[in-house]
Amino acid sequence: MVLRLFRSSPAPEAKRRASADPLLGLARAAKGGDSAATRTLVVSVTPVLLRAGRGVLGVGHPDVEDTVQEAALGFVQALGEYREDCSVLHYATRIGALTALAHRRRLRARGEGLHQELDLDAPSTCDSPAEALLAAHRRRILRQLTDELPQAQTEALLLHCMLGMSVEEVAQTSGAPQNTVKSRLRLAKEALRARIEADLALRELLGVEP
Amino acid sequence: MSVTELCPDDLLLAARQGDLTALEDAKLAFHLQRCARCRAELEVGRGFDAVLGAQPGDDELAMGIAARLTEPPRRRRRAYALAAGVLLSGSVATAAVSGVDLGRLFATPPARTKVPSAPVPAQAKAPPPTTTLAVEAEREAPAAPPTESPTVSLPLRSSSASAPELFREANSLRSQGKAGDAQKKYRELQARFPASTEAKVSLVSLARLELGSQPATALRHFDAYLAQSAHRTLSEEALFGRASALGRLGRGSEERAAWQELIARFPASVYTHQAEARLSNTP
Numbered sequence: 001m002v003l004r005l006f007r008s009s010p011a012p013e014a015k016r017r018a019s020a021d022p023l024l025g026l027a028r029a030a031k032g033g034d035s036a037a038t039r040t041l042v043v044s045v046t047p048v049l050l051r052a053g054r055g056v057l058g059v060g061h062p063d064v065e066d067t068v069q070e071a072a073l074g075f076v077q078a079l080g081e082y083r084e085d086c087s088v089l090h091y092a093t094r095i096g097a098l099t100a101l102a103h104r105r106r107l108r109a110r111g112e113g114l115h116q117e118l119d120l121d122a123p124s125t126c127d128s129p130a131e132a133l134l135a136a137h138r139r140r141i142l143r144q145l146t147d148e149l150p151q152a153q154t155e156a157l158l159l160h161c162m163l164g165m166s167v168e169e170v171a172q173t174s175g176a177p178q179n180t181v182k183s184r185l186r187l188a189k190e191a192l193r194a195r196i197e198a199d200l201a202l203r204e205l206l207g208v209e210p
Numbered sequence: 211m212s213v214t215e216l217c218p219d220d221l222l223l224a225a226r227q228g229d230l231t232a233l234e235d236a237k238l239a240f241h242l243q244r245c246a247r248c249r250a251e252l253e254v255g256r257g258f259d260a261v262l263g264a265q266p267g268d269d270e271l272a273m274g275i276a277a278r279l280t281e282p283p284r285r286r287r288r289a290y291a292l293a294a295g296v297l298l299s300g301s302v303a304t305a306a307v308s309g310v311d312l313g314r315l316f317a318t319p320p321a322r323t324k325v326p327s328a329p330v331p332a333q334a335k336a337p338p339p340t341t342t343l344a345v346e347a348e349r350e351a352p353a354a355p356p357t358e359s360p361t362v363s364l365p366l367r368s369s370s371a372s373a374p375e376l377f378r379e380a381n382s383l384r385s386q387g388k389a390g391d392a393q394k395k396y397r398e399l400q401a402r403f404p405a406s407t408e409a410k411v412s413l414v415s416l417a418r419l420e421l422g423s424q425p426a427t428a429l430r431h432f433d434a435y436l437a438q439s440a441h442r443t444l445s446e447e448a449l450f451g452r453a454s455a456l457g458r459l460g461r462g463s464e465e466r467a468a469w470q471e472l473i474a475r476f477p478a479s480v481y482t483h484q485a486e487a488r489l490s491n492t493p
Contacts, residue, residue, distance in 0.1 A: 039280040046272030051262045059261050065271065072275050111483025118447065119261065129377045129408050135257035142254050160219070161251050162258050164226060167219050185219075186247070193250040 023088035031079045042072050045092035048163075049075070052096030055162045056104055056143065059119040063103060071099035086172040090165060094173045097158045101146060108147055141195050149188055156181055157188040217241070217248050226255050373399060377408035380415070389419050410435065414444045417451055425458035446472070450481045457488065466492055 021027075023044055029037035049071045053064045075095045082091055118140050142162060146154045155174060159165045160181075167185065171178040221238045224230050230238065242249050371379065380395030396416040400409045417431035432452040436445060453468035469485040469492075476482070 035280045039276040042276035042279055043272045046275055047264060047268060050264075050268055050271070055258055055262055068271070069275050069278070072279060076279055111487070118444075129374050129381075129411070132260070133411065135260055138254045138257040139261070142258075161255050163262075164223060164255065164259065166223055182219075186217075189247040189251050192254060193247045196250050196253070197246070 021087045021089075024084065027079060027082060027088045030076070031082070038076060041088070042076065045075060045089060046072060048089050048093045049096035051163060052093055052158075053100045054119075055139075056097060056100035056146070056158065058139075058143070061119075063107070067100050067103045068096070070103070071096040074099055085175065086169065090169055090173045093163055093165065094155075094159060097163065098155070101154065101158065104143075104146070137199070138196065141199055142192060145188075145191055145195055149191060152176075153184045153188040153191075156184040157192070160185055161189070161192070217245060222248060222252055222255070225252060226259055373403035373406035373408045376403070377412060380412065384415065384419065393419050410438055411444065414448050414451065417448070417455075421451060421455055421458070425455040429455040429459065446476045446481070449475065450485075453485065453488070457492075462492055 023041065026037045026041045026044065030041045046068065049068045050064070053067045053071065054061070057064055057067065071092075075092050078091075078095060082088070118136055142157070146158065149157065156170055159170045159173065160167065165173065167178055167181050170176075170185075171181045174181070176184075218238060218241055221230065221234055221241075224234065225238055242252070376395055376399040380392050380399060383389075383395060384392035393416060396412045396419075399406070399412050400416070403409050413431045413435040417428040417435070420428035420431065429452060432448045432455060435448045436452065449468065449472040453465055453472060456465035456468050466489060469489050472485050473482055
């Protein structure tokens with residue numbers, strides 16, 4: 001009894017939330033081989049795959065479309081493994097982020113393509129070009145950090161800081177306890193802070209003396 | 211318990227979405243005053259939120275991908291080729307849900323198999339890259355004029371625009387692939403507002419557009435940017451472009467010096483690999 005009181009049980013809660021997921025019916029039908037459902041599902045999740053691809057590679061990177069297509073195929077293939085512990089969109093988001101990250105690492109290994117990660121030309125909601133430039137530099141710093149951090153921290157950083165998932169959603173999607181995700185995020189955010197403070201270009205933009 | 215152990219992740223996300231109540235706003239402001247980690251997270255997160263919205267053509271792209279992945283078997287040769295080419299991504303997806311150590315998958319990046327792009331509806335295609343900085347790209351076509359899109363007939367807006375407006379318009383034209391119009395806008399910006407931050411930054415933007423067809427002009431613009439004392443934010447890009455321009459102009463010894471300067475000033479640069487490759491291939 002005492003054990004039951006203290007044992008956290010996120011899984012039933014996660015399942016309850018997932019069952020309210022508007023895409024769950026489509027995912028189940030697609031899993032069962034319904035091609036019309038698969039098509040509708042892919043159309044529905046492509047926006048989050050695009051967000052992940054653009055976030056990781058750079059908004060205008062020419063490989064974004066190919067990467068999203070890879071991620072869509074990976075998503076369809078992985079539907080059989082979907083345990084409904086998180087929403088379908090979050091499941092797709094994680095696959096999109098990991099696929100783009102793998103592509104980024106292949107590009108980096110070949111030493112190409114990453115000069116486009118300063119996505120200064122991206123359509124932006126920033127109020128001024130100066131703000132847009134500042135934001136582009138910050139995005140580049142996070143992208144570069146993903147090349148150096150441990151995989152688990154990188155994943156948490158991408159899903160939370162870049163793609164706006166809550167700690168609880170990251171935990172459900174990646175199958176890790178919330179406290180573990182918080183710990184990973186704390187380390188990753190500390191690295192991000194240190195990198196931003198050390199970035200001379202950013203200091204110059206902010207008008208801060210080195 | 212330190213302040214950072216109480217970092218209000220939920221409030222940070224709500225702030226990004228503009229969903230804070232006045233009380234939450236005050237709480238978050240108080241926390242941000244003392245927590246640099248959360249300040250960094252909020253700034254970077256907002257930076258991504260500003261650009262990761264839907265773009266024109268996304269719907270068509272989604273429908274194209276969905277159609278390719280679900281077309282009937284007899285027409286799926288391309289899809290099968292794609293499936294073979296992206297085995298890694300399938301592995302990633304499966305590993306993601308089955309607890310496989312993803313770090314091992316990423317530890318030794320394999321050589322990429324070039325995946326043939328399946329046809330995409332014309333309107334869903336991203337605009338072509340407006341410029342390339344790759345040294346290996348095709349050499350200069352002598353005295354070629356700036357590339358104009360044959361379909362461009364947009365009248366450029368009258369000259370009442372401010373420096374930020376001109377910069378924004380030029381960037382927009384550039385991202386649409388309208389390189390010629392973008393170059394005109396950048397030049398107009400530099401002529402009308404030479405002291406503005408936008409004009410100084412635009413030297414690099416313009417030079418990147420000129421690199422393919424007018425490397426000598428591009429070199430002048432990269433040099434002009436690098437000569438500025440107060441605006442060196444894009445120095446890494448400018449040095450890379452400068453070295454590329456010198457390479458295109460066949461000025462071997464100067465090109466070598468430029469690559470060496472890039473490596474010396476930015477040893478962790480993403481361009482280092484290309485710089486070293488160029489140095490090893492240039493006599």
